[in-house]
Amino acid sequence: MISLFMTFSDPAGGRRVRSEALNAVAVLIGAVPQMTEGLLFTPLEQSADHPYKADGPGPAFALQLRFPDLLACEAALNRGGALASLATGGGLSSLTGLDVTHQVMLTRSFPVDVAEHHPGTATPCSYLVHYPGPAEDMNAWNLHYLEHHPSIMRTFPNVRQIEIYTRIDWVDQLPSQRIEHMQRNKLVFDSPAALSHALTSDVITRMRADFVRFPPFAGGNKHFPMLTRVVRPAPSQDMPS
Incomplete structure (x- = not known):
């Protein structure tokens, strides 16, 4: 599966995307x-305790769109399409004037013990992480990370989803800035409180112990907890032509 990430950042800080937008x-x-699925990410309404609060509040808005394959994704990235319009604000004042970046990546999903959200979950919380890179040896980096880190992530209390995204080559005609982070990953929890409980547990000690064993890389990493809204394809897309 392929994921498109688009990130909308406010250099001045403080921009909030309105609900109508x-x-x-x-x-x-x-x-x-x-x-096949869209995910809209917005900052938390109240700060949650997690180990990397110094990374800041994160983007004003971000999205992840899933596609079945690369060609399907690239077909949506033409200069006259909806995503090209969105990359310049889509006529929405909440988004106009923000710094917009995009990246297409391979999606790697990993098992969790219980994927279903707790009954009554209204707005899940995603922990978005990215590593700008580069690594000295990308193959060594990917081998270590994929073989070791997901099994530790799985032990976080009540983690509902684990995904790791790795780089690919793609073509697009979007007016936003292309970026090529060497890796992203995402953990999903029922709520900001559930995320905070998990990330302040002793599991984080094992995560940090593995971190110091990572193959050499530059660029550090960033961690942002974000409220998450799921968007399904419009019904007309499922109808035969």
Whole structure:
């Protein structure tokens, strides 16, 4: 599976995306051809305790769109499409003027003990992490990370999803800035409180112990807890032509 990430950042800080703008984006991306799932990420309404709060509040808005394969994703990245419009704000004042970046990556999913959210979960919380890179040896980096880190992540209390994203080559015609982080990953929990409980548990000690064994890399890493809204494809996409 392929994921497109788009990130909207406010250099001055403080920008909040209004709910009506999020609703408009949900409609827009729901109609993107061959998109199988969309995820809208917004900052927490209240700060949550986690080990990397010094990384800052994160972007004003971000999204992840899933596609079944690379060609389906690339077809949605033409200069006249909805995503090209969104990359310049989509006519929405909440998004206009933000710094926008995008990246297409391979999605690697890993098992968790219980994937279903707790009954009553309204707004899950995703922990978005990225490593800008580079690593001295990308193969060595990927081998170590993929073989060791997900099994530790799985032991976080009530983690509902583990995904790691690795680089690929892709083509697009979007007006936003292309970036090529060497890796991203995402952990999903039922709520900000559940995320905070997990990331302040003793599991983080094992994560840090593995971190110091990573093959050499530059660029550090960033961690952002984000509220998560799921968008399904518009019903018309599922109808035969």
